[in-house]
Amino acid sequence: MPEPVLPTTARVLLARTARAQRDGRAPSLVAGVVRDGGLAWSAGRGDVPEPHTDVQYRLGSISKTVTAVVVMRLRDEGRLGLDDPLERHLPGTPFGNRTVGQLLSHLAGAAAESPGGWWERTPGGSLDDLGLRGEDVVLGAARRFHYSNLGFGLLGDLVARMRSTSWEDAVTAEVLAPLGMTRTTPRPVAPAAAGTAVHPWADVVLPEPEHHAGVMAAAGQLWATLDDLARFAAFLVGDTGDVLDPATLEEMTVPAGVDSSAVGWSAYGLGVQVLRVDGRTLVGHGGSMPGFLAGVFVDRDERTGAVSLANTTSGLDNAVFGLLADLRAAEPRIVEPWRPSPSPVALDLLGMWFWGPAPYVLRTSGAGMLHLGPLPGRTGRASRFTARDDGTWLGLDGYFAGETLRIATDHLDLGTFVFTRTPYDPEAPVPGGVDERGWR
The missing domain is CATH 3.40.710.10 (DD-peptidase/beta-lactamase superfamily)
Structure with missing residues (x-):
């Protein structure tokens, strides 16, 4: 009741x-x-x-x-x-x-x-x-x-x-x-x-x-x-x-x-x-x-x-x-308390990634999910992802709904977009390559 x-x-x-x-x-x-x-x-x-x-x-x-x-x-x-x-x-x-x-x-x-x-x-x-x-x-x-x-x-x-x-x-x-x-x-x-x-x-x-x-x-x-x-x-x-x-x-x-x-x-x-x-x-x-x-x-x-x-x-x-x-x-709902839970990916894969020069954050999102989105206060595309049996991740909402996220140690591959650990990392497979002269 x-x-x-x-x-x-x-x-x-x-x-x-x-x-x-x-x-x-x-x-x-x-x-x-x-x-x-x-x-x-x-x-x-x-x-x-x-x-x-x-x-x-x-x-x-x-x-x-x-x-x-x-x-x-x-x-x-x-x-x-x-x-x-x-x-x-x-x-x-x-x-x-x-x-x-x-x-x-x-x-x-x-x-x-x-x-x-x-x-x-x-x-x-x-x-x-x-x-x-x-x-x-x-x-x-x-x-x-x-x-x-x-x-x-x-x-x-x-x-x-x-x-x-x-x-x-x-x-x-x-x-x-x-x-x-x-x-x-x-x-x-x-x-x-x-x-x-x-x-x-x-x-x-x-x-x-x-x-x-x-x-x-x-x-x-x-x-x-x-x-x-x-x-x-x-x-x-x-x-x-x-x-x-x-x-x-x-x-x-x-x-x-x-x-x-x-x-x-x-x-x-x-x-x-x-x-x-x-x-x-x-x-x-x-x-x-x-x-x-x-x-x-x-x-x-x-x-x-x-x-x-x-x-x-x-x-x-x-x-x-x-x-x-x-x-x-x-009578606002009193939500359930936060409790620690295991990360669905290695901790060193979480944190800051860059889509070109734009900073994004990959973090856990409860119930074994991941969230990829812009830094707080910045605009950009954000989506949640759930794990697939083959090791890839399925987009649940936002711009990347239905898209596949693949996580490597040096980059994220998401719907042809490549996110790297530093802006346009020359060591990662950035589409179109990176000018060999670098930032200047």
């Missing part, structure tokens, strides 16, 4: 939640913060039946992340690759030459919405019913980030075909049930909030329709309670259980498609949004469907999360970012 927040923290969180519900004019809002695998605090405001943590709301696009988890499970099983063209697994669409990874990251150039009536307010059918044509391909492959509900409809159908079952049965069996999300379902199961639109100029509401979206369900169909959404937040923090390898979850959080229209730093990984908010990198997803708004975001470094669910179509600011900031300010 998670440790409850302090009473003073609880009041700050409640004040933010109450203001969000009032100012956003949401008929009901439930919100909470997550740490240690569960809800450490939660509250319901407005017309919310008790217990407020067991009332279903529609998740909207958070369903995409659940879909992505099953796709990544298929990848880990060797059933598909992220670079596989869609045609290999889901033939007959105009997106046949776009890859699974591009669809997951909204880089496939697929139209934002499916053809026909607005899928969020009209009942859906099968993939064949969509009648996809070339005009549904609106951008070149990997040309730019373009959010696509249609793309995740395709991924949902891919999951269904590869698992020989329906999309909802696949996500229930492989994600929801193992995580204990027993109150997360494709259609509402009482107690459930009624979706509403709030009039922009008057304090009156209008019911919003609810239906099954068919093939588009993978983009926004699921309903969940605050308790269940908190369990999913714990999953995103790293409590993956038997659902996903932690390394695969880490892979999903690496930014791929960048939304250049967003204020601040906003990107998309493999089925998850990755945002830079107040100097923190947050991972999760927002959700909206007619009548509902939802959010689940976690700070994986702080090992905390925040969740919110409301039954209003628009007008409510996502409270989760403020809740995370409040929790971090009031």
Whole structure:
């Protein structure tokens, strides 16, 4: 069980939640913060039946992340690759030459919405019913980030075909049930909030329709309670259980498609949004469907999360970012103590190296990793590296992500760059050689 927040923290969180519900004019809002695998605090405001943590709301696009988890499970099983063209697994669409990874990251150039009536307010059918044509391909492959509900409809159908079952049965069996999300379902199961639109100029509401979206369900169909959404937040923090390898979850959080229209730093990984908010990198997803708004975001470094669910179509600011900031300010995480650990390389290989005349430092970086980067206060390229079985090192992030580092006693070889112990060391294999007259 998670440790409850302090009473003073609880009041700050409640004040933010109450203001969000009032100012956003949401008929009901439930919100909470997550740490240690569960809800450490939660509250319901407005017309919310008790217990407020067991009332279903529609998740909207958070369903995409659940879909992505099953796709990544298929990848880990060797059933598909992220670079596989869609045609290999889901033939007959105009997106046949776009890859699974591009669809997951909204880089496939697929139209934002499916053809026909607005899928969020009209009942859906099968993939064949969509009648996809070339005009549904609106951008070149990997040309730019373009959010696509249609793309995740395709991924949902891919999951269904590869698992020989329906999309909802696949996500229930492989994600929801193992995580204990027993109150997360494709259609509402009482107690459930009624979706509403709030009039922009008057304090009156209008019911919003609810239906099954068919093939588009993978983009926004699921309903969940605050308790269940908190369990999913714990999953995103790293409590993956038997659902996903932690390394695969880490892979999903690496930014791929960048939304250049967003204020601040906003990107998309493999089925998850990755945002830079107040100097923190947050991972999760927002959700909206007619009548509902939802959010689940976690700070994986702080090992905390925040969740919110409301039954209003628009007008409510996502409270989760403020809740995370409040929790971090009031009860900052106490990190694990530093302890000595063996160096993964000989100590005389660590320390100062030079890329041309620019000084860099090679140092250990915990858990058997290395870090190569510029001296503090200087600009330059920095990356972490993990050991391979053949004695080389693999770049994990930064400029050298995916590149191979080879360490010799007199130089480092990294993606054709050679780092030497002194600037342009004439005794090392510097590309282009070193003028024999030396420095002068």
